[in-house]
Structures are given as C-alpha cells and as structure tokens.
Amino acid sequence: GESVGLHLPTLSVQEGDNSIINCAYSNSASDYFIWYKQESGKGPQFIIDIRSNMDKRQGQRVTVLLNKTVKHLSLQIAATQPGDSAVYFCAENAGGTSYGKLTFGQGTILTVHP
Amino acid sequence: GEEVAQTPKHLVRGEGQKAKLYCAPIKGHSYVFWYQQVLKNEFKFLISFQNENVFDETGMPKERFSAKCLPNSPCSLEIQATKLEDSAVYFCASSPRPSGRSGANVLTFGAGSRLTVL
Numbered sequence: 001g002e003s004v005g006l007h008l009p010t011l012s013v014q015e016g017d018n019s020i021i022n023c024a025y026s027n028s029a030s031d032y033f034i035w036y037k038q039e040s041g042k043g044p045q046f047i048i049d050i051r052s053n054m055d056k057r058q059g060q061r062v063t064v065l066l067n068k069t070v071k072h073l074s075l076q077i078a079a080t081q082p083g084d085s086a087v088y089f090c091a092e093n094a095g096g097t098s099y100g101k102l103t104f105g106q107g108t109i110l111t112v113h114p
Numbered sequence: 115g116e117e118v119a120q121t122p123k124h125l126v127r128g129e130g131q132k133a134k135l136y137c138a139p140i141k142g143h144s145y146v147f148w149y150q151q152v153l154k155n156e157f158k159f160l161i162s163f164q165n166e167n168v169f170d171e172t173g174m175p176k177e178r179f180s181a182k183c184l185p186n187s188p189c190s191l192e193i194q195a196t197k198l199e200d201s202a203v204y205f206c207a208s209s210p211r212p213s214g215r216s217g218a219n220v221l222t223f224g225a226g227s228r229l230t231v232l
Contacts, residue, residue, distance in 0.1 A: 041225070
C-alpha cells in the first residue's frame with residue numbers, strides 16, 4: 001500500500017545548530033503535505049504545510065522543501081532550541097474525497113542539547 | 115472554544131468491556147477526524163465526519179468500533195468488547211471547510227484519550 005516514511009528515527013543536535021528532518025512518500029497522487037510536532041503527552045501540533053504545486057515554503061525558523069521527482073519532503077529548523085525537542089511527523093493527503101485522511105510517517109525523535 | 119477538547123484523558127477497561135471517548139471540536143469547524151496512535155508511533159486514520167454525516171469511514175474496524183457526531187453534542191468514538199490491541203491513544207482533530215489556501219486545511223488535534231485495555 002501507499003505509505004509515508006522517515007529515513008532517520010532519531011536526530012540529536014546542539015542548541016543553535018540547524019536541523020534537517022527527512023521524509024519519503026510513495027503516493028504520487030498526494031497534493032498536500034504537512035509537518036507536525038508532537039511533544040510527550042500531547043497531540044500533534046501543526047508546524048508547516050506545502051502543496052504539491054510548490055517546492056519550498058518558509059515559516060518562522062522552519063522551511064519545508066518538496067521534491068516531487070524523488071518523492072521527498074524535508075523540514076529544516078533554523079537555530080534549533082531545546083523547546084524544539086519532540087517527535088516530528090510528516091503527513092500527506094490526496095485531498096478530494098480523501099480530505100483529512102492523513103497518512104503519517106513513522107516519526108523522527110529530535111533531541112536538542114543545550 | 116479554540117481547542118479540541120477530548121475526554122476522558124485516560125480510560126482503563128477490562129478486555130470485553132465497552133469504551134467510549136468524547137470529542138468537542140473547535141467551534142465553527144465542520145470536519146471531525148478520529149485517529150489511533152499505538153505505542154507513540156504511527157497514526158492510523160479511523161473515521162471522519164462532515165458535520166453530523168460520515169465523510170470517510172474507510173479506517174474503521176466495523177465490527178466493534180462506531181462513532182457519531184450529533185448536533186449540539188460532543189462527537190463520540192465507541193469500542194464494544196475491547197481487546198488488548200485496542201490499547202492506544204485516540205486523537206480527535208477538527209478542521210474548517212477545505213480550502214485551496216495553504217494552512218486552511220490544517221487539522222487541529224486534541225490532546226488525546228489514552229485507552230488501556232487489561
């Protein structure tokens with residue numbers, strides 16, 4: 001079946017470094033991609049999203065890059081802070097009648113050391 | 115309110131007992147979604163509603179799981195005759211009507227309800 005997966009399950013960085021979290025997806029019909037952050041005991045929190053007609057989108061300290069040719073998605077976090085420590089999930093959706101039916105990746109644990 | 119409210123936070127049931135979880139979506143959001151997360155890992159889509167109508171139920175284990183979103187009431191997810199493998203955190207999310215604008219299709223998740231089946 002179709003799935004979204006992450007290359008690296010854990011990532012450790014020093015405070016102030018930039019972080020890059022990667023995600024591969026397999027559903028070529030996906031037209032909407034989202035990154036969520038999940039802290040312990042909480043629900044997923046929206047970080048940033050991107051539509052398939054874009055290849056880059058920037059937010060505050062975060063950038064999402066989409067490479068449709070190789071079906072790859074990445075999340076870049078600039079000047080990573082200890083508060084960024086969490087599990088990060090990519091998710092994709094094909095829209096239409098599949099609206100809101102997100103396929104999540106397995107998650108990457110980001111640990112930021114002060 | 116501005117957050118998705120889920121109750122109870124924790125629920126413990128013996129195998130074979132019934133479990134019922136509740137979700138109050140953000141006011142004005144017309145879509146409600148239920149997801150299951152096992153072992154802090156992947157999320158599994160269960161069901162979605164557009165107002166009180168089922169929108170997509172392709173993820174629901176039909177035999178024991180049911181869900182409703184009735185007007186003027188919290189949405190609910192019910193599991194009849196729970197099994198050990200139903201132990202998970204169940205998340206509810208809501209969103210406004212779909213839009214072509216980025217960010218406008220964002221699902222806002224609640225804090226989840228942890229179900230433990232013994």
